[in-house]
Amino acid sequence: MTLAHEAFKRLCSYGKEETVAPGSILFRQGDAGLDLFVVLKGRLEMFETKRDGFVHVVHAVAEGAFTGELDLFNSRRSLLSCRATRRSDVLRISRERLQVLLQSEGDLAEAIVFACLGRREELMRAGHGGAVVIGSARCSDTLRVRDFFVRSRNPHRFVDVSLNEDAAALVHLLECSNADLPAVFLAGQGLLRNPSNRELAEPLGLAGKTVPRRECDLAIIGAGPAGLAAAVYAASEGLHTVVLERHATGGQAGTSSRIENYLGFPTGISGQQLAANAEIQAQRFGAELLITHAAGRICHCGERIDVELGDGAVIQAKAALVATGARYRRLDLEMSSDCAEKVAVHYAATPLEALHCAGEVVIVVGGGNSAGQAALFLSRHASHVHLVVRRDTLSETMSNYLIQRLSSNPNVTLHCGAAISRIEASGENTIAVIVRASDRRQSQCVTRNIFTMIGAAPNTEWLEGTLALDAAGFIVTGNTSDGIRSTYATSLPGVFAVGDVRSGSVKRVASAAGEGAAVISEIHRYLAEACAVSMTAA
Ligand SMILES: Cc1cc2nc3c(=O)[nH]c(=O)nc-3n(C[C@H](O)[C@H](O)[C@H](O)COP(=O)(O)OP(=O)(O)OC[C@H]3O[C@@H](n4cnc5c(N)ncnc54)[C@H](O)[C@@H]3O)c2cc1C
Known part of the structure; x- marks a missing residue:
């Protein structure tokens, strides 16, 4: 992907020039927090080192083109390494400068975001730089692991032990029992035996920072359409936003093969594509996503809302938004x-x-x-x-x-x-x-x-006894939050709810996204009011 002359000049104003010797490594497979490199003169190449040491060149980056992939916008680890094939002049744009560029240069942001999404799509299609999953197609843990890779947009190659003799021999050699399957090989991680989603998310750079205590303006719980829309609006309007998601972005919509009635996509869009686009959009504005972190409890703690995670970490926020949606009820089936x-x-x-x-x-x-x-x-x-x-x-x-x-x-x-x-x-x-x-x-x-x-059941078990719920377990909203009546305020001041989890909401992608967008103005009002009250008290 190359840019027009004027756009290229503007892009250059964000970086610093460097000269790199032939063979220099600019970043390696597994690195996170990468800078963006633009080739001014010379040539770079992106490559993958296979487990047997074999180096496979995935694509070249010619003069006028730039490096970068989905990992430019978040803490995901790079799937590929990058080196100079000859003496080259490159422009290095740091993460911080890139963030400024993405927010202030609409056309450049568009070019970069679309190039990065396209490259990830290509890696997903070809399986480059990804994991190898060895298991049985009918095993539920194998299905879970593969689903996690697909929904978090990480390439993987699947080898069925029951169909591939070499894989069966490898499993035997590694002394993997049935309970150890699937066996997952991740670059730089060695063998993972039937890993949990969290054990996959951490090395992939999806789990985010899990220090015991984090502060932010807004904690959003759930990264379905409602939570992601709220993250886009909150982050783009200057709120320091942290999103917690227990599984993978997209929620129920992410499991839909094709959503045909969402505005702006005349031929429909797959749920996973919609989720991937929304995730990048939120991250482009600076929202932080912590994947495989489930909220376990929420409470008022002085002027802050504490959201407690399963591993004991706490997110301390000025306001919280519950967008945990719903899940299908289990079928009550009689079977041996x-x-x-x-x-x-x-x-x-x-x-x-x-x-x-x-x-x-x-x-x-x-x-x-x-x-x-x-x-x-x-x-x-x-x-x-x-x-x-x-x-x-x-x-x-x-x-x-x-x-x-x-x-x-x-x-x-x-x-x-x-x-x-x-x-x-x-x-x-x-x-x-x-x-x-x-x-x-x-x-x-x-x-x-x-x-x-x-019939869907709301994801609210963790809120019983904390927030007012209706008879079916959906969150009751329309309360008064610190003196201000709000459509989305719950019974706990400073805590709001949107999307499918809200009692009386329309269970649709567009309405969930709409509520996610609308609630942010109410949260701004709440924060301004809460701030005024604490200043008066002081
Ligand atoms: C297969 C399918 C097809 C559909 N097709 C359409 C369609 O074509 N058009 C349409 O308009 N609607 C469709 N829908 C409905 C639509 O997907 C939902 O209305 C919409 O996804 C609701 O969005 P939400 O963000 O409120 O909740 P959800 O999409 O349910 O997202 C909630 C998120 O919160 C996470 N979460 C839950 N609990 C926690 C916790 N404690 N901590 C952290 N995270 C948590 C979940 O993992 C999930 O990712 C479809 C639904 C399904 C299942």
Whole structure:
């Protein structure tokens, strides 16, 4: 990617010139907090060193082009190393100067951000610089680890032990038991045995700084559409913003194969792409994301709000925003432990799950848009999809465009007014018994994959006894926060709630993002009022 002459001159005003000798390493795979380098004269190359020491050149950076990838905006570790192939003059733009540039030079920021997103996309596609995951395609921990890599946009290569003799031999040599799988090889980390998401996030540079006590203006809990939108508005309006996310950015939206009704994307956008764009947008304005950190408790502590994390660390904020969304309820299925081992119950339908059940019969349970989208998406990969809906009709719960597409799809069978009553074993197979409520008629379906997308439960267990919740556990808002009535204020002054977790909210990406944006002006008002009160008291 090269820039026009005038833009290039402006870019140069942010950096300092350096001359580097042939073979000089500018940064290494695994380094974090990288500067940006622009090639003025000469040539750089980006390369990956494989585990066997083999060096693979991924791409060259020619005169007028710049280095940089997703790790320019956060504390992610570099997936590639960079060296000069000949004596070269480069311009080094430090992190601090880059932050200034990103906020004040819209066109340059656009060029840099899009180049970086594109490069990560390419690395994801080719699997360069990423991890190697060795496990079994049907193992839930392997699926969890792969899902984490995909959703956090880290390339990985998967090797199935049951299909690859060399991998099976390696697992044996390393004395990995079944419980140790998946075995994950990360650059510079050696072997990780069935690592937790946190154990992956730390070496990848996603977990952020976890000192015992951190201070900020606003702590946002949850990085779904609501939390990310709030982070963009808060950080861009000058609030020091820390976002806590227990799993991966994007929330429920991040598990959607395609969101077609979000404004501004005429052909739709995948949930993961939307999340990746929003994450970079928030970081570009200076918001800090701490991934794999779950909030465990929230309380008022003097003039501050303390958000306690599972590992004992505390975020001390002037205000807090709960955007922890919801998750699908578990399906209450009757099945033997033998069946439970063979049947995978999924709560998302992303390309990873699609790969998992390619060519097989699958069942999707649910009558909402998410179930409809999942059924349509899976119908392109599975041999057949059965959509099981408790209600007699879809018209009240699903968008018309989805109903039309499902009804005309020969690869989808609709079972309205029905439910799965049990899963039975039949030799090596497992059979789901679907019962129609009106006449108790049963149909049987041989399957190993059930996707459940039924009624969402709010992620508020950790708030019971702290915030006022409605009968279903959603956060009640519309309270008075320090004398000011606010649509999004909870029962605890200084703590606000937005998105799916809020009682009475519309459960949509656009409304979650809209609430995330709108709440920031209320938080500004609260902070100004709280500041005035403390000055009067002093
Ligand atoms: C498969 C699917 C498809 C969908 N398709 C569409 C669509 O096409 N159009 C549409 O408008 N809507 C769609 N929706 C609904 C939409 O995704 C949600 O309304 C939206 O994501 C809600 O955003 P949110 O930020 O409020 O919550 P969420 O998206 O639920 O995000 C909450 C985040 O908080 C995190 N979290 C939870 N507890 C904690 C904690 N204690 N500490 C730290 N982090 C925590 C979670 O891990 C999560 O990342 C779909 C939903 C699904 C599941």
